Amino acid sequence: MTDAPLICVCDDEADLREMLAEYLGKHGFAVLQAGNAEELRGVLAENDPQVLLLDINMPGEDGLSVLRGLQGEDNPPRIIMLTAAGETVDRIVGLEMGADDYLGKPVDLRELVARVRAVLRRAAKDGPPPAPQARQGRLPFGKCWLDLEAAQLFDAGGEALPLTAMEFNLLKLFANNKGRVLNRDQILEGAHDRSWDPFDRSIDIRISRIRKKIELNPTKPAVIRTVRGLGYIYDPDGQH
Numbered sequence: 337m338t339d340a341p342l343i344c345v346c347d348d349e350a351d352l353r354e355m356l357a358e359y360l361g362k363h364g365f366a367v368l369q370a371g372n373a374e375e376l377r378g379v380l381a382e383n384d385p386q387v388l389l390l391d392i393n394m395p396g397e398d399g400l401s402v403l404r405g406l407q408g409e410d411n412p413p414r415i416i417m418l419t420a421a422g423e424t425v426d427r428i429v430g431l432e433m434g435a436d437d438y439l440g441k442p443v444d445l446r447e448l449v450a451r452v453r454a455v456l457r458r459a460a461k462d463g464p465p466p467a468p469q470a471r472q473g474r475l476p477f478g479k480c481w482l483d484l485e486a487a488q489l490f491d492a493g494g495e496a497l498p499l500t501a502m503e504f505n506l507l508k509l510f511a512n513n514k515g516r517v518l519n520r521d522q523i524l525e526g527a528h529d530r531s532w533d534p535f536d537r538s539i540d541i542r543i544s545r546i547r548k549k550i551e552l553n554p555t556k557p558a559v560i561r562t563v564r565g566l567g568y569i570y571d572p573d574g575q576h
Contacts, residue, residue, distance in 0.1 A: 341456055344385035346370040347418060348394045356389065359445045360452070373397035386459065387452055388413040392430065393420055403433050404476055405573045414455045418443065429479060429492040475511050476572050478550035478559040482507050489549065502527065503546055510560060510570035519567035543568060
């Protein structure tokens with residue numbers, strides 16, 4: 337059935353993938369499968385699924401990182417997150433980032449079909465969704481969001497976090513230089529503060545404080561990463 341809606345299931349649990357694919361197939365959907373983020377990218381490179389069922393808690397690159405990576409893509413799939421019990425924060429972050437819906441594990445198969453159909457109806461009515469960044473007016477920084485216009489940092493629940501003027505200037509500088517390594521001189525020039533001394537460690541201290549606010553694991557920073565011997569880089573996808 338060539339006109340069947342195309343669904344992709346991305347989950348590291350093979351048994352669950354097979355079960356969801358089989359059930360969706362029996363209800364008129366064409367289904368693709370991926371076991372991790374790398375496999376998913378291969379699937380998306382050759383197919384345009386209308387809905388992506390995306391597991392949040394996958395080993396390696398997790399679902400939130402995948403979700404960030406889909407921002408700004410042409411014609412991205414609608415996304416239903418698969419979340420385990422206790423992943424409330426991840427679910428909220430995912431919805432803030434533009435996911436369309438979520439479904440808790442263990443999955444109720446009848447509810448799954450109902451939610452997929454509801455997302456497809458909304459997609460047909462609304463057309464392609466705008467990029468989350470444009471819709472929210474915010475930039476993703478790990479588990480937080482930076483509102484450039486309001487000069488505020490928000491957590492997953494929408495609460496504003498304490499942010500000094502210099503911390504905001506640093507985050508704004510990184511946001512404007514996504515994927516580019518910045519050395520200390522460039523940081524001093526781009527986020528100038530007369531109290532800074534280029535020979536002390538104040539830059540590192542301030543970045544360390546920022547990491548404690550935005551990183552899921554500040555001891556292993558993935559969003560603002562150190563490039564040994566060169567400086568720092570902002571990686572919104574949080575990929576090593």
